[in-house]
Amino acid sequence: MKKYFPIFLALSIVTSSIFPNIAPSTTKSISTLAGHIRSTLDEQFALVWASLAFLHSWKIDPTAPRGIRNNNPGNIRHTKREWLGECRGDDPAFKTFISPTYGIRAMAKLLRNYQRVHGLLKLNEMISRWAPPNENNTRAYIKFVSRQSGIAPHARVKRKDFPKVIAAMISMENGQQPYGDEMILEACDLARIS
Structure with a gap:
């Protein structure tokens, strides 16, 4: 079905110009999807179908919270540091990532640095740095994350606790936690x- 090749070519050009920083894992998932479809359809048609599926899944609800729209569920502010998976966004205050996985990864790296570099080992210490009192109701934030994660405010956060803490922080930051446990573990x- 060579007639579909121009469509795929156009989609490839549009996709690469709109999403110049697509992660290799995203490209791999498109190829994987195309591979499943290829068994019954022509190769070019399969690639068109996979590209369309990817573009459809890329749509972000404009009414979603800012952190969800930016794939930055921790609402990490702009700094000079450039993160793996960071891409150009239009938010003047907060970073944008190519996928939620990379935004969650950045959260995990920051929290781990709080422990390693700054010696902030306990939940209340980590949250106090993440959400300082001059910008947040830090006490309420600590209480919420503690209740959601099951980790006491003055308890040390162990490596195995990070996914629970991050999930609770995402919920606090965005009023929802739409990501599966698998995505948080991957991040x-x-x-x-882990």
């Missing part, structure tokens, strides 16, 4: 936490 693996 922690990428951050070398």
